[in-house]
Amino acid sequence: MNPTTPEAVADGEKTxxxxxxxxxxxxxxxxxxxxxxxAVTDAEAVEEADDDTDDDTDEETSGRLxxxxxxxxxxxxxxxxxxxxxxxxxxxxxxxxxxxxxxxxGGSAAxxxxxxxxxxxxxxxxxxxxxxxxALLVGTYVLVRPAFGAPARQPQAGWVRAVARGGIALGxxxxxxxxxxxxxxxxxxxTTAG
Numbered sequence: 001m002n003p004t005t006p007e008a009v010a011d012g013e014k015t016x017x018x019x020x021x022x023x024x025x026x027x028x029x030x031x032x033x034x035x036x037x038x039a040v041t042d043a044e045a046v047e048e049a050d051d052d053t054d055d056d057t058d059e060e061t062s063g064r065l066x067x068x069x070x071x072x073x074x075x076x077x078x079x080x081x082x083x084x085x086x087x088x089x090x091x092x093x094x095x096x097x098x099x100x101x102x103x104x105x106g107g108s109a110a111x112x113x114x115x116x117x118x119x120x121x122x123x124x125x126x127x128x129x130x131x132x133x134x135a136l137l138v139g140t141y142v143l144v145r146p147a148f149g150a151p152a153r154q155p156q157a158g159w160v161r162a163v164a165r166g167g168i169a170l171g172x173x174x175x176x177x178x179x180x181x182x183x184x185x186x187x188x189x190x191t192t193a194g
Contacts, residue, residue, distance in 0.1 A: 071167060074139035075164075077134045078167045078168075080174075081135055095120040099119055102115050103116065121184075122182050129174065129178030131171075132173070136167075139165065139167035
């Protein structure tokens with residue numbers, strides 16, 4: 001049968017009329033026929049897109065918070081490297097006690113100075129230097145993080161970069177001072193006269 005013949009046109013009109021009548025009588029069934037049992041509706045698609053956007057936003061926010069926290073930690077470690085920490089004081093007191101024990105049976109004055117005073121001084125310098133090194137590492141991580149692994153759509157805030165740079169500067173200064181202390185370049189050990 002040729003689709004352009006009058007009989008075919010009449011059959012097509014009957015089919016369209018029948019479909020329209022079924023749709024008018026049962027619109028829910030018509031919606032199911034269009035979408036099918038496994039099809040995704042527009043509302044479900046929008047909800048899934050919103051969930052994906054929320055996941056991306058959560059990841060961006062957590063990445064920014066981690067970078068900001070690390071920058072503050074770097075600055076704090078740099079300050080500790082310059083001012084000293086209780087752990088450095090404890091290490092120095094321990095070295096003083098060990099030096100007193102070693103020299104209690106006697107020894108030259110130079111040996112006593114080195115054991116009691118010099119070892120404590122060096123222990124303090126070592127602990128402060130470790131804090132300075134940590135400040136350097138954490139601050140550097142914050143600054144290079146966007147280049148390695150952080151998505152490009154997560155630019156760092158200006159204050160985060162500034163605080164990280166401050167932590168690096170304080171850490172570098174702390175390491176420099178600690179090295180000078182450790183090798184007695186700032187203040188030499190006391191010596192006995194004559």
